[in-house]
Amino acid sequence: MDIPVKRWYEAVQNRYSQQKYMAKEIKEFTLRSLGNKVEKLNKIYPEVRIEILPNSIKEILPALKGKYGNFTESPAFIAFIINDKGEHRWTKMGYIGEAAILEATALGLGSCWIAGRYLKGKSDFNIDLKRGERLVAVSPLGYSSESYNLTRHFISKLFPHRDRKNVKELCPDGYDPDWPSWVKNAIKIASYAPSRLNRQPWRFYYGENKLLLDSVGEPSSYKRLECGISLLHLEVGALDSGAEGKIKFGGLGLASFIKNR
Ligand SMILES: Cc1cc2nc3c(=O)[nH]c(=O)nc-3n(C[C@H](O)[C@H](O)[C@H](O)COP(=O)(O)O)c2cc1C
Incomplete structure (x- = not known):
């Protein structure tokens, strides 16, 4: 990527x-920039794709079982969609989806x-899914109004x-303060x-230029x-941190970053 x-x-x-989001529409330039990035992200792995929809998050939420929290209306939302076949498709969805989220953040948007x-049919709005596709997550998109919420804003600014x-x-086999700085920063x-309810299911293992990521317990x-x-x-x-290398899905854990020697 x-x-x-x-x-x-x-x-x-x-x-x-x-x-919480302002009613304000997203600037056209911002939406176009994000759209361009998403178009590129959608070409990376055939198993996963992202769509930006000009609808409020509230239109789709009734159809999502298992969600939590109280959301306001939003000017748009992101849909995260995967195919029902393909190796590492869930991990790839997180990886590609977060790229869209970080780009949205860089553009000043909340998510x-x-x-x-x-559950299709449980909301007024139905996502257009192709055969074999499944909607696995969504995110509201818009200008956050939470920055006006003093408590939350201050706490997150301070800490x-x-x-x-x-x-x-997070490193069950031990964390060595003498590890290279790129490993510690990563x-x-x-x-x-x-992560859901901030559960942080990831664990890290390092050795021989390879930083491995795996889930704690069974990887649902x-x-x-x-x-x-x-x-x-x-x-x-x-x-x-200046490490050059590439990511690899699978292997011993769910994925790893392998630094070039
Ligand atoms: C896959 C996934 C699902 C989530 N589902 C919800 C949700 O249904 N409602 C909600 O308010 N937050 C949801 N979150 C956000 C988490 O609660 C949030 O990431 C976590 O509490 C850490 O807070 P932070 O994202 O502000 O760092 C979800 C996050 C992930 C990654």
């Missing part, structure tokens, strides 16, 4: 899930992953990612990823998706 490293590195630190089982697990807990940035579909989200963050963190 073509990663604008500095831009998304900053977005990782600024992003947090937003439930919030919302996952749930899509960004205040509620993430300690890196030691783990830190990966730990800022969003949504844990795979969340690990995919974290994988993109991990790559952004590694690249930002």
Whole structure:
């Protein structure tokens, strides 16, 4: 993937899930920029795709079973769609989906992953799905009004990612402070990823130029998706520290970043 490293590195630190949105329409330029990026993202893996819809998130939410939280109307929303076949498709969905989220963040838009089982016909608005496709998550898109919510705003400004697990807990085989700085930075940035109820199901293992990401316990579909989200963050963190390399799906864990020697 073509990663604008500095831009998304900053977005990782600024992003947090937003439930409240202004009624204000999204600027045309902003929507077009995001649309262009999404078009490129949609060409990367045939198993997954993203769609931006000019509808309020409230139009689709009644059809999503398992969601939580109170959302306001939003001027648009993102749909995350996967095919029912294909290796690593859930992890890829998280990885590609988070790229859209980070780009939206960089463009000044608020977002919030919302996952749930899509029950077609339960909402007035129906997503146009092709044969074999499944809607697995959505996100509202718009200008957040939560920055006017003092408590939340101040807490997150003062303690960004205040509620993430300690890196030691995230590295079950041990965390060595003498690891190369790219590894430590990648783990830190990966730990800022969003997850359902902030459960943070990702774990990291490092050795021989390879930083491996796996889920804690059995990797359910949504844990795979969340690990995919974290994988993109991990790559952004590694690249930002100057490590050159590439990601690989599968192998010992769900995915890894392998640094060039
Ligand atoms: C797959 C997925 C599903 C989520 N579903 C919801 C949801 O239904 N409602 C909600 O308010 N937040 C949802 N979230 C957002 C998480 O609650 C949020 O990421 C987590 O609490 C960490 O907060 P942060 O994103 O602000 O860093 C979801 C996140 C992910 C990755």
